[in-house]
Amino acid sequence: MRFAKQKRHRKAVRFFTACFGFREPFKILCDGTFVHHLIANGIAPADTALMNILGAPVKLFTTRCAVAELKSLGSSYSDSVDAARSLMIARCDHENRKSAVACITEVIGEKNTEHFFVATQDAELRKKFQQIPGVPLVYALRNALFLERPSAFQQEFAKAAEEERSRMTDLEWKMLKLKKKRVANDEERDSSETEDQILETLSPRTNVKMTRIDKADKAQVKRKKRAKGPNPLSCKKKQKQGNTDTASEKTRSQGRSQEGDGENSTRNRKRKRSRKSKTSIVS
Template identity: 65%
Template sequence: MKVKKQKRHRRAVRFYTACFGFREPFKVLCDGTFVYHLLANHITPADTALANILGATVKIFTTRCVLAELKSLGDSYSDSLNAAHNLITAIDSVKCDHDKRKSAVACITEVIGEKNPEHFFVATQDAELRRKLQEIPGVPVIYALRNSLFLERPSGFQHQFAKIAEEERSHMNEWEYKLSKLKKKVAIEEAADASDANESNEDHMLDTRVVKANIKRDGTNVKDQVQFKRKKAKGPNPLSCKKKKTDGNKNASSEKESKIVDNTMRSRSRKRKRSRKSKNVPAATV
């Protein structure tokens, strides 16, 4: 359940950042009911709890009318009043210059205006205020249930407003159409001038080449086409041919062979045949 809630919150934050231009750090405008609920359920520190559900750093604001309303409720809301005093009072960034104290609902509704130009996240427990803020485009609402904080899903009216705004941005008005048409015309003329300049440069270069060629022909009587000499067939490669056998080599080889034969004959003739006497010869008589 916790993972699904985080995904839903991230999806809602992406919707407001993409369609209405919300940027970090996010500004959260709190009323007295929300501050009281945070203290009653020990959801502290408030900036850390809000940063966890929005996934970014936050700055917390309130108004003078909210502080005055908490003060008028008596001692039972003194802790809430002190906690609200610790928040940054958005006097400079939010125009809350009411001479007479207004209710928190009326004050916050007036601060938000018709299009929420300050890009506030509004944190409240007031059901009436939440209902009013859903009818204003680009106003995300934060509320609490027990010890958990929730970011409301964008309403159908806000989705429809974002869709219409996107379609208007995609279509050009009459002035933008004329401007784009003028830009196209200027681009076409510049391209035509550039092509003419390139053609004139090419013609000039071609003329200079022709003049140089004519001058060279007149001065040296060089033919137009170079005549290449054909290579004539030469003899075979001497390295790839076998060596010829000469007569001297044959005589030398025959002499070597005759010497080898004579040596073998001599070696055979030197061997002596030994006669072996038989062991059974009788001894000579005296």
């Protein structure tokens, strides 16, 4: 049960901070009934108790009219009067004392520009503030404090405000139209400049005179073709000198060996004699 209550309180605080701009430390405006209930039920210190339900540091306020109303109730409320005087005083600018209900409603106004949490035990006052957007309400039951959920009116007001923020205002719509016109004019200027540049490049220059050239003149103007060298890809590579010397030496040695072989062969042929002839002569 305690966890569900804390979750409900966090959700309500998140709603008011997101939709109505409440910021820490939260300011809590207390009337005389709430201060008296805290003293009677021993809920002290009050700021820590309120900080536990809101999850953020708080500052407690009251008005001079609320303190005067408590003081007028008699000596039985003396402790409550002392506790109320210890709180910070919210400016109400009332020369003549009014009731606490009227004073607090004037301080809150129609929009609650000061972003006050209102802490009261008056049920009629809580119902009245439920019809004003952006007024979170705190009340007490015995020794426990509670933060009321946002009313249906407050939730509908927050949705409508969010839809209005998403739409464009008349001033924004006019500014958008002007911007579109400027962009269109800039595009037209760029296109015209490009067309002028193209025409300048294509049109003939006035300083240069165009002359026709006859065929005979063309033949005179033609230059003679120079003789081109051989295709380097079809030519053989040049041989190195060392390679040529070795190749010539090889060819010379081969020629000498062939000559030596020829002489030997002739000599061998000359020396050969037939033995049969010798025997025939001897016999």
